[in-house]
Amino acid sequence: MTVHSFRAEGISAALDLSVGHIAEFVIESGGRLLQPLHRAPWIERDDLPEGLPEGVVRLSGDFLCAPFSRSDVEAAPLHGWPANSAWDLIADEAISGGRRVSFRLQHKVMGATVEKTLILRDGHPFLYQEHTFTGGSGAISVAQHPMTEMAEGGRLAFSPKRLAATPPDVTEPDPARGAHLLAYPARSSDLTRFPAADGGQTDLTDYDAARRHEDFVTLVEAKHGGMGWTAVARKAEADVVLVLKNPAELPVTMLWISNGGRFYAPWNGRHGVLGIEDGRSAIGHAASLGDNWLKQEGVETAFTLGGSIAFRQIVGAMQLEGGDPPSQVETLPGRLRLIFTDGSQREVPFDETFLRIGEPDLK
Structure with missing residues (x-):
């Protein structure tokens, strides 16, 4: 494995160049080392089932999907070449108050050149x-x-969402191979009362570690004009993980709930992971280009290629006392503020210009 590591004051990261996954992400916080991103326990093992995509073999941290899910327009592995093939380092440079590193995918995607830029800023988590x-x-x-x-387990909170929906196909339909909690297909405008497979309801904001299930649900951003955000208050880790986006670029947040609900290799019932997948996508490339349910809801599910397009996301974490996530996340000049239901607040350094919220000419 070839990894490129880089750091700024109080924070470090590394990219697995063989597949473009973030192999390491560490934040120094009050004498602790926070590690908000998951790395699969089977990496470096030589007894994996044959035929797995490289992106599953080396499953780590965060990565780009292009397309998301099935590559059924241009031949490629699951989640496309950006998640399964090599990237080249093209620049690693100091910037004012931090470090910027850029990479280029060796494969082209639908004829397009794909580049990744990662930035760490001194003192920013x-x-x-x-x-x-x-x-x-x-x-x-x-x-x-x-x-x-x-x-x-832990608790989740989100920027305003107008609905949540599961796809037609059950994630794990064979009880000998896995288990699911949610109903398929189903939808709800109340994330705390989503239809469950047993005919009842379940709370999507509660990640209960005791329940073994594999599920996938798409959250559609409401039209609130602000930053999109997901906050995950993790119980064992005593922190809050934050995933931030511009909804004009990435209008949906897809939750992959892999909580020990796959009983076969390499998962073996042990995953205990939450994927927070901000995207412009339906499930599969062909579906994203067609007349899918999200388009019927007025949601864009693909970018048109030919010129230059760009989209951004921010991932971070901070220590958290207590088990509840913030009820509000808002930006200030140079700061991010978390507001909790008890009235308490937390602020950390933050580049509030990065996500380009409200800019009229988004690429």
Whole structure:
């Protein structure tokens, strides 16, 4: 494995160049080392089932999906070449108050050149990410794929969402191979009362480590005009993981709940992970280009290629006393503020200009 590591004051990261996954992300916080991103326990093992995509073999941290899910327009592995093949380092440079590193995918995607830029800033508990596509033809669905470990579960909170929906196909339909908690297909405008497989309801904001299930649900951003955010208060880790986006670029947040609900290798019933996948996508490349249910809801599910497109996401974490996530996340000049239901607040250094909220000419 070839890894490129880089750091700024109080924060470090590394990219696995063989597949473009973030192999390491560490934040120094009050004498602790916070590690918000998950790394699969089977990496470096030589007894994996044959035929797994490289992106599963080396499953780590966060990565770019292009397309998201099935590559059924241009031949590629699950989640596309950006998640399964080599990237080249093209720049590693000091910037004012931090470090910027850029990479280029060796494969082209629908004829487009794909580049990844990762930025760490001194004293900021965040990894700032941008992906760009230059040239190409047709259209591409995309998603970021950050994953956080949920050893003892936790609680979730979100920027306003107008609905949540599961796809038609059950994640694990064979009870000998896995288990699912949610109903398929189903939808709800109340995330705390989502239809369950047993006919009841379940709370999507509660990640209960005791329940073994494999599920996938898409959250559609409401039109609130602000930053999109997901906050995950992790119980065992005593922290809050934050995933931030511009909804104009990435209008959906797809939750991959892999809580020991796959009984076969390499999962073996042990995963305990939450994927927070902000994207512009339906499930599969062809579906994203077609007349899918999200388009019927007025949601874009692909970028048109040919010129230059770019989208950004931010991932970070901070220590958290108590088990509840913030009820509000808001930006201030140079700061990010978390507001909790008890009235308490936390602020940390933050580049509030990075996500380009409200800019009229988004690429």
